[in-house]
Amino acid sequence: MAPTSSPTDASDDIRRVLGIEGTAWAASAAVYEVETDGVTIESDPYQPESGGIHPREAAEHMSEAVPSVVETMLAEARAQAADDVGRAPEEPPIDAVAFSRGPGLGPCLRIVGTAARAVAQRFDVPLVGVNHMVAHLEVGRHYSGFDAPVCLNASGANAHVLAFRNGRYRVLGETMDTGVGNALDKFTRHVGWSHPGGPKVEAHAKEGEYVDLPYVVKGMDFSFSGIMSAAKDEYDAGTPVEDVCRGLEETVFAMLTEVSERALSLTGREELVLGGGVGQNERLQGMLREMCEQRGAELHVPENRFLRDNAGMIAVLGAKMAAAGDTLAIEASAIDSDFRPDEVAVSWRAGDSEADPAPAASTRVDAGETAAQQGAEATVSVEGDRVVKRRVPRSYRHPALDERLRRERTRVEARLTSEARRCGVPTPLVLDVDTAESTIVFQRVGDRDLDAGLTAERARAVGRHLATIHDAGFVHGDPTTRNVRVGSAGGGAAGESSADGDDRVFLIDFGLGYHTGHEEDHAMDLHVFAQSLAGTADDADRLQAAAEDAYRATSERGETVLDRLRAVEGRGRYQ
Incomplete structure (x- = not known):
C-alpha cells in the first residue's frame, strides 16, 4: 500500500506525535516526544467475560x-508542550x-481510524x-540501536520472521494457519480458562513435566493447528494440564527459536529483535537468548509495554x-484489516546507507576453507574432499x-540425499552416517552457496530438481538459497556430464524432507524457495518466475502444484 501525501505534509520539525492503537483488544493512546525519546502510554484493554475475543x-x-x-x-501532550521553547500558545500540542x-x-x-482523522482535523x-x-x-x-536485524514477531494473531531488504520488510517465514497467541488461547479455552491464555500456560508450565507434541517446521514456515489438537487430546486423556502446558511451551517456542536461527543463517545477520505480545513469555525470551549466545548473535527484547x-x-x-513525509490525505486513509508488513514501503529508512546491506558472506565451507562453519542447526567443516556435518545440541x-x-x-x-541422487538430481555422495552423534560425512560439492551465485539458469535448475523429487514422492523441506550449492561437481557427482548446466547446481540439507505425494507439500517447497529469494536476491520475482517455469515444464503435475502454490501464498495470516 503506497503512501499518499496530504496537503499538510509533515516537515522535519516533528516534536511530538499522538499515537492511537486498537487493532483487536487494547484501546491505547500514547504521546511520543522526539527530543527526549520519551513515550507515555494510556491503555484500556478489553476483557471478555468468557472465551476469546468477540469482535462485536x-x-x-x-x-x-x-x-x-x-x-x-x-492532556499529557498539552502539559509537555507548555515547556516547548518557541512554541506559540495557539500552536497545537502535537x-x-x-x-x-x-x-x-x-x-x-474503523473506530481507531475515525478517532485519528477527527484529531488530525481538529489540530490541522x-x-x-x-x-x-x-x-x-x-x-x-529503535531502542536496540540495531541497524538491520532479523525480526521475530510473536503475537496473538500472527507469527512471522522478517528481514529488511530492498526497501521493505521481507517475510522469510510465517505461520500457515493460526497466530501463536491465538493457538495457545484455543487450548486454554478448551481447558476452560479465560482470555488471555498465554500467561496461564506460562504459569502452569513452570510446574509441569515435558510432554512430546508434534513439531512442525517447514523451511522457515510453521504450523500450530496440529500441535493444539494434540495438546487437547493429551488433556482429554488425563495428562496433567501442567505437563501439557510445559509441552506446549517447549515445542511452540522451540519452533519459533529455530526459524529465527534459520533466518539469521540465511541472511548472514547477527542481530535479532523480538516483538509481539507473546514475546513477554520468559521461556521464549530465554530460548532466543540461548540461541543467540550459542551462535554469537545479539538479541534485543523490548520492554513489556512495547511487546503487548x-x-x-x-x-x-x-x-x-x-518526518519522512509519509502521511495520508483524509480521503485516502481507509483501514486495511489484511495489511501485511511486506506491503509497507519503508520510507523512513530511504536515506540510510546501511539499511540495505550487501548479502552476507556464506557461512558454508567455500573453496580453500577448513575451519568449522556455523549453519542454522549444524557445524560444517571440510577435510580435503569430504565435508563433515554435525548437528550439535541446541541448549x-x-x-x-x-x-x-x-x-x-x-x-x-x-536417506533422502541418496534417494534424490538416484533420481538423477545432483547431490553429494553420502560417505558415512553416525546417528548416535548426529553426524554425516559427505562428498564435497560446489564452491559456494546459491545465494552467492544467483542466476536465472541456476534458479531454473532448482525448479527442475524440485520437480524431479516431487514426482518421485518426496520433498526437500528447506530448499533455501543456502541449501543449494553451485560450482564444480567435485568428485563426480550425479549429472556431472550434463550439458544443461545442472551439474553445477546441487541440492543439499534434506533434513526437513519427508515422503509425500500431496500437492500442498510440493507447493510448500516452492514457497520456501521463493521466500528465501525474497530475503537474499535483488531480483527475486524474476528468479522465482524462472524456477516456476522450469518446474512447470518438468513435473507431471507442474501446473496443479503451481496453482496450489498461489493458494499457499494467499494463506498468510493477513494476506
Missing part, C-alpha cells in the same frame, strides 16, 4: 475506551497523529497510517514516517526434544 464486543469496548484514552494523552491502520479486526480499526496536523506489525518491529529496532499491543510503538514509528530446546530432532533429521537427510 471488542468494537463496543473501543467505541467507549478510545475517546477516553485519547483525551488523556492529549505535530502529527499516527494510528494503527491494520492488520486487525475491521470494526475495531498530518495523519499517519501505521502498520501494526511493522510498528512492533520498528520500536524494537500499545500505542507507544504506533507513535514512535509515526514520528519517523511523518535452548528441551533435551528430549533436541535429541529426537537431531537423530531424526540426520537419518532423513542421509
Whole structure:
C-alpha cells in the first residue's frame, strides 16, 4: 500500500506525535516526544467475560475506551508542550497523529481510524497510517540501536520472521494457519480458562513435566493447528494440564527459536529483535537468548509495554514516517484489516546507507576453507574432499526434544540425499552416517552457496530438481538459497556430464524432507524457495518466475502444484 501525501505534509520539525492503537483488544493512546525519546502510554484493554475475543464486543469496548484514552494523552501532550521553547500558545500540542491502520479486526480499526482523522482535523496536523506489525518491529529496532536485524514477531494473531531488504520488510517465514497467541488461547479455552491464555500456560508450565507434541517446521514456515489438537487430546486423556502446558511451551517456542536461527543463517545477520505480545513469555525470551549466545548473535527484547499491543510503538514509528513525509490525505486513509508488513514501503529508512546491506558472506565451507562453519542447526567443516556435518545440541530446546530432532533429521537427510541422487538430481555422495552423534560425512560439492551465485539458469535448475523429487514422492523441506550449492561437481557427482548446466547446481540439507505425494507439500517447497529469494536476491520475482517455469515444464503435475502454490501464498495470516 503506497503512501499518499496530504496537503499538510509533515516537515522535519516533528516534536511530538499522538499515537492511537486498537487493532483487536487494547484501546491505547500514547504521546511520543522526539527530543527526549520519551513515550507515555494510556491503555484500556478489553476483557471478555468468557472465551476469546468477540469482535462485536471488542468494537463496543473501543467505541467507549478510545475517546477516553485519547483525551488523556492529549492532556499529557498539552502539559509537555507548555515547556516547548518557541512554541506559540495557539500552536497545537502535537505535530502529527499516527494510528494503527491494520492488520486487525475491521470494526475495531474503523473506530481507531475515525478517532485519528477527527484529531488530525481538529489540530490541522498530518495523519499517519501505521502498520501494526511493522510498528512492533520498528520500536524494537529503535531502542536496540540495531541497524538491520532479523525480526521475530510473536503475537496473538500472527507469527512471522522478517528481514529488511530492498526497501521493505521481507517475510522469510510465517505461520500457515493460526497466530501463536491465538493457538495457545484455543487450548486454554478448551481447558476452560479465560482470555488471555498465554500467561496461564506460562504459569502452569513452570510446574509441569515435558510432554512430546508434534513439531512442525517447514523451511522457515510453521504450523500450530496440529500441535493444539494434540495438546487437547493429551488433556482429554488425563495428562496433567501442567505437563501439557510445559509441552506446549517447549515445542511452540522451540519452533519459533529455530526459524529465527534459520533466518539469521540465511541472511548472514547477527542481530535479532523480538516483538509481539507473546514475546513477554520468559521461556521464549530465554530460548532466543540461548540461541543467540550459542551462535554469537545479539538479541534485543523490548520492554513489556512495547511487546503487548500499545500505542507507544504506533507513535514512535509515526514520528519517523511523518518526518519522512509519509502521511495520508483524509480521503485516502481507509483501514486495511489484511495489511501485511511486506506491503509497507519503508520510507523512513530511504536515506540510510546501511539499511540495505550487501548479502552476507556464506557461512558454508567455500573453496580453500577448513575451519568449522556455523549453519542454522549444524557445524560444517571440510577435510580435503569430504565435508563433515554435525548437528550439535541446541541448549535452548528441551533435551528430549533436541535429541529426537537431531537423530531424526540426520537419518532423513542421509536417506533422502541418496534417494534424490538416484533420481538423477545432483547431490553429494553420502560417505558415512553416525546417528548416535548426529553426524554425516559427505562428498564435497560446489564452491559456494546459491545465494552467492544467483542466476536465472541456476534458479531454473532448482525448479527442475524440485520437480524431479516431487514426482518421485518426496520433498526437500528447506530448499533455501543456502541449501543449494553451485560450482564444480567435485568428485563426480550425479549429472556431472550434463550439458544443461545442472551439474553445477546441487541440492543439499534434506533434513526437513519427508515422503509425500500431496500437492500442498510440493507447493510448500516452492514457497520456501521463493521466500528465501525474497530475503537474499535483488531480483527475486524474476528468479522465482524462472524456477516456476522450469518446474512447470518438468513435473507431471507442474501446473496443479503451481496453482496450489498461489493458494499457499494467499494463506498468510493477513494476506
